[in-house]
Amino acid sequence: MKKIHTHIPGFPRIGAQRELKTALERHWRGESTAEELAEVGRTLRSRHWAAQRDAGLDFVTVGDFAFYDHVANHIQLFGCEPARFHFRDEPALARYFTLARGRSGGERCGCGQEGAALEMTKWFDTNYHYLVPELDADTRFALASTRLFDEVAEAQALGHAVKATLIGPLTFLWLAKATDGSCRLDLLDRLLPVYGEVLARLKEQGVAWVQIEEPILGLDLPQAWRSAFETAYWQLNQAGAQLLLATYFSPLEENLSLACRLPVAGLHVDGVRAAHELVSVADWLPVHKVLSAGVVDGRNIWRTDLDAVLATLAPVLDKRGGRLWLSTSCSLLHVPYSLAAETALDAEVESWLAFAHEKLAELALLKTAIEAPGSAAPALAATRAALASRRASPRVRDAAVRARLAALPADAAQRKSPFAERRLLQGAMLNLPPFPTTTIGSFPQTPDIRAARAAFRRGALDSAAYEAAMRAEIAQAIRRQEALGLDVLVHGEAERNDMVEYFGEHLAGFAFTRHGWVQSYGSRCVKPPVIWGDVSRPAPITVDWARYAQGLTEKPVKGMLTGPVTILQWSFVRDDQPRLDTADQIALAMRDEVDDLQRAGIAIVQIDEPALREGLPLRQSRQAGYLDRAVRAFRLTAAVARDATQVHTHMCYAEFNDILPQIAALDADVITIETSRSAMALLDGFGDFRYPNDIGPGVYDIHSPRVPGREDMLALLRRARAVIPAEQLWVNPDCGLKTRGWDETESALRNMVAAAHQMRREANSRKPLEAA
Template sequence: MKSSNLGYPRIGEKREWKKTLESFWAGQIEETDFLAIMESIRLAHIRKQKEIGIDLIPVGDFTFYDHMLDTAVMFGLVPERFHHTGGEVPLSVYFSMARGSKDAPACEMTKWFNTNYHYIAPELNSRLRPRLIENKPLKAFQEAKAKLGIKGKPVLIGPYTFIKLSKGFDSKQLPALILLLLPLYEQVLQELEKEGAEWVQIDEPILVTSLAKEEMATIAFIYQKLNKAAPRLNIMLQTYFEAAEWYEELIELPVQGIGLDFTCSLEENSENILKFGFPSDKILAAGMIDGRNIWRADLAEKRKLIETIAAVVPEDRLWLQPSSSLIHLPITIKNEINLSPLLKHSLAFADEKLEEIVYLAKLFRGEIDQEDRYYQDNQQALRLLKNDASRYNHHVQKEQEKLKNERAERKSPYLVRKKRQKEVWELPILPTTTIGSFSQTAEVRKARQKLKKGEWIQPQYEQFIQQEIRKWIAIQEEIGLDVLVHGEFERTDMVEFFGEKLGGFAFTENGWVQSYGSRCFRPPIIYGDVEFLQPMTVKESVYAQSLTSKPVKGMLTGPVTILNWSFVRDDRPRQEVAEQIALALRKEVEILEAAGISMIQVDEPALLEGLPLKEEKKQEYLEWAVRMFRIVTSTVEDTTQIHTHMCYCDFSAYMHDISKMDADVISIETSRSHGEIIPVFEKETYDKGIGLGVYDIHSPRVPSVEEIAAIIEQSLQVLDVEQFWINPDCGLKTRGEEETIASLKNMVAAARLVRKRLDGKEPTVAEGRERNDSTKARK
């Protein structure tokens, strides 16, 4: 029995990866230094896995930004707007694809299955002619072998997953795209085989989604070709996040190993193996340890599960590994000094997960005894956590009991509320606003550190926050925004901030996880019942509203997003934990309303992130997730306008479910996906207020007035002007002050331009272009 890993966190114990990236982007280090530092980080990660004792170490899972982007670049799939003429893709183009540039919008960014990791979606079309520009898995294999003496397991995204997650083509083009890319994958494998690689891990998580059975014939064709191309190279076909949709067909594929997840889909995968067996000529890579949550594994339960599987699959044909790549976890618990001893002793981050894998493999190889200290320590930690009284709050549980018969509905239907809110607010058509946060400058971060270190007392910190609020209220008024926000300068992270003020949460010092690019966050730990303790946002919101006659939105993070962006206790159903969070947030909404804040935004960017990957399981999730939002917002008056925000989600597919949230106004992303959502409204009707994000906040580029006006006019072809709001596509926390102000000025100018056009006082953007072209032609 061997131990294996699927992928290791990139960011480094002290976020060295993130800091190196941002220093390079800021021009503080040269490209040669950047590459050297990244190499040292990459090799250190491989070396550490070897020291822990992992037998099959992944190589090629490291990236400068994103693994899907790496695959696109490897095959020369660079969109035309980036003006790449061929050959190896320079870092400038690579990062422009990820972040955008002055002349070219970035590629779309979206969620990796049902995780909080965002990937860059490749763009495929009939004009692109892919070719192997750089064999990245080969270079990673050669590097580990030459510099560390380690024969790694190269990792790459499988062809079917890569194509299915790409953009820019329709289903009719799928066969042609497969035939274009397959020879390149064959070349990658042939070069790995020639170099002496023994195993290659090909990730095909698309196989756990609800595929049509006919698709398995296409997948069989793909792997027949790949297996034949490099017959001496063993292919580990890796799935994760759910059970394989077509197990019987999967295990018959011409590969040498199959990787299955025995955490997210323990029952289904276990039943499949016991019912249908497993081929005697293949390796089973069993994902035994949870790669997405931070609780220690119950080694007694894992031992029994392995024994059950080993009754079908001989131990010498069994690999033990995490259920998925460990990029979804912090690196090590060893650097946490402020957690309670009981809680810290109950947690396992990436390194500790690998130690559990190695322990179990050694146990079944007969190298250690299950009565040893490591095993006993594990069992004692789990017992102490289970019996800890601080995790259970009877008052909260009684409140939950009362919710069972509550409908959680607003007092009046939307059309009644809309009329009353219009009378109260008297906003112009196409009202302008932002999503919530403003630039988190170095000064803001320093102030937070001073408070944390005791250099400032609370009144000093609050005075500083009020100073920032005053500054940005004045900036927003000068820009001309119609609905303002206080800027969220007191908040480190949109989930962490609320968790710190609620009961039942714990926090790490170094528990950083990558979300997208260099953006890292520290997910809170929900270890006990969640309880409202005191007002969380009222002071800053009321102060901001006192500075202006314009409406200022109160800003909350929604219950399902807090759930999905936290590490959640594993002894209670997730729905019950979300319900506790919703009850706590309802109290905050009621206090805000009583304090005079009558526009309240409850953000749910992760509501669809938690969707199950199987179609038959999605509706049940949507029903309770939507109910959680309504629990938070249903008790307010008709004149209180409830906003929400959702980003990088498949809004079009779930429009009717999202409408059931009954928010008065929703804002969603449009610009990063280049307006793909807009045509949907030609066929589908959304009957509430909606803001389609008119520019991409993840890019440093400042969009022009004409560019934004064009998006607004395109949207108005399918949306009623009375329902349309103008806003960026997400919060502005990560953007600099200068670019933020410039972009918002252009956004407001574009809204005013379109208002004048609607009054017949200005030509449309399209008409203006026609006039300019006509003038140039005459000249």
């Protein structure tokens, strides 16, 4: 009988009921101590390790837990916190949260710089945000935290066999940024001895395996980085720990033989996104090494086709024998905790799903099916029946949706006139000043708003009373914006629970969970909708709210929509058709919403696409096809806008410079982007590219409680003015203000408006000189 081992790369941190979110926010409000927060962490880790043990996993994974972000954990582990965070000898946890959230109240660090938080960006092609390490040519590393070792001891005291996990040294450096333009790879020789200390200490603790994650092996790496792997892992191997090199999110391709020959004891590969490589890896990997096959999807929530997995594994089993481990493709951080709490989910749809706990059970069933096929037969039959019901369900496909898409004319994704002509019409209609000020869309979701929504959902508030409460919130948001002197207003999105979930609730083909939370960053969680069938819009979604808000003011109010690619990326998407076919269906539904908004008198419509870059395939060979389809989906949504209707879009933290031609091809009249944490560095590419349309670089980091002053924003705007012509610049925060409080929001926006007025004065004083 073959002996198969099972494990997972990581588990969700936030808790079944978002216990970590609650504890973090209480601590940040000063309502609990650091020790009370630490106790919540211990409770969650114990619970999650127990779930892995109870599912029959051979090891529990330690080191995947973080109070904010696992990359931030490594910044402290390696002693490379930037100097500005060394403030009054604060304890490590306080500094950790300052890395993530900045310092409020205008306090200054010991180095005399403002306490701005670290930049955030997306973890590869996921919606998880990590904190970007800041390095320079003088960075030194040292073992500076015992958190990982303490958690290992914690798990061992509970009787668990431990597999510790670390981000690998090359991936850590790749994900960092060099603040002085130096080469990050040059720091490898300084970093490796600290990794060696960590590995040696883990071995001393009796850790069975150390999972060392190098997902950059799934990227198109420069030769210097590829060459560094063999030297680095030869050195790490000297520590004597059993290393399981882990890759995920992408095929290895040209890095396959490199990964297989590195001096490690085992290799984990993504057997979902790179199932076609499993046999090749089994061939290349020396027989004495373990192959960990990630055959259960760690990124989506559909039940695994276990028959298909077993068929894929058959030739691998023949080659590997007992040196095969089964796992999820990646950490389960990216899926919800458990289906057990979903008592209101459509029963048929629920039968098609598997969350983190259910995926542990799938691993156990796969192991049984290999080791003792007869005893697994009833459970395999039940899975087979669920998959068959999904394929046969008449609810999944809508003939009318498919016919409408097939009948679209060739120019359906093309605005009527070029931007230069539209700009003149829009300028005459809107009559905005230079450096027009606006916000991204949402305003603070106050306790009153949340209470009203909760009461409405449980039936304690009828629809008329709920609508009245939301209209009162919208009226208040309009009054506050007018008092601040903003030029283009928003209705504030009081009625929206989430920018994707809200729209999904009004579209056909979506299902919703009550507790399907996934961590986005820190305490911020999202509850992605489940797209299980063809998508259509039964009725207008936002029109009444936008019309009401516009009726309260003479200033233009933006209609606020989420774009098709972002709805796609931030949902759990059906896997029975190409993802971008689903994006086209969403685009057609949102196109109808754009048309209804402009017919209702809304002169500006914002179609947010913060996830456009996130969806970019990690391999360059696949990127052009994705970008063509993604751009078309946005344009299909926006092209119904008349020339005089100004279309905005918004994008979140990401590296945009490599897709600027495609961003320009969206042909949005105005784009707003997050740039404040990078001090406008992200804007350089737009200037070099000579971005043709208007742009609003964010001047206010809304992810931090810190209120930037007028001078802070002026410095950023002057930096932007040096890169982008003044007539193209808008002034706005980085992102929506949903998570902030009204006091800090109004203070920051007041400073932002003052900075814009100063820029107008400076522009006016410059005009005679420019004319001369």
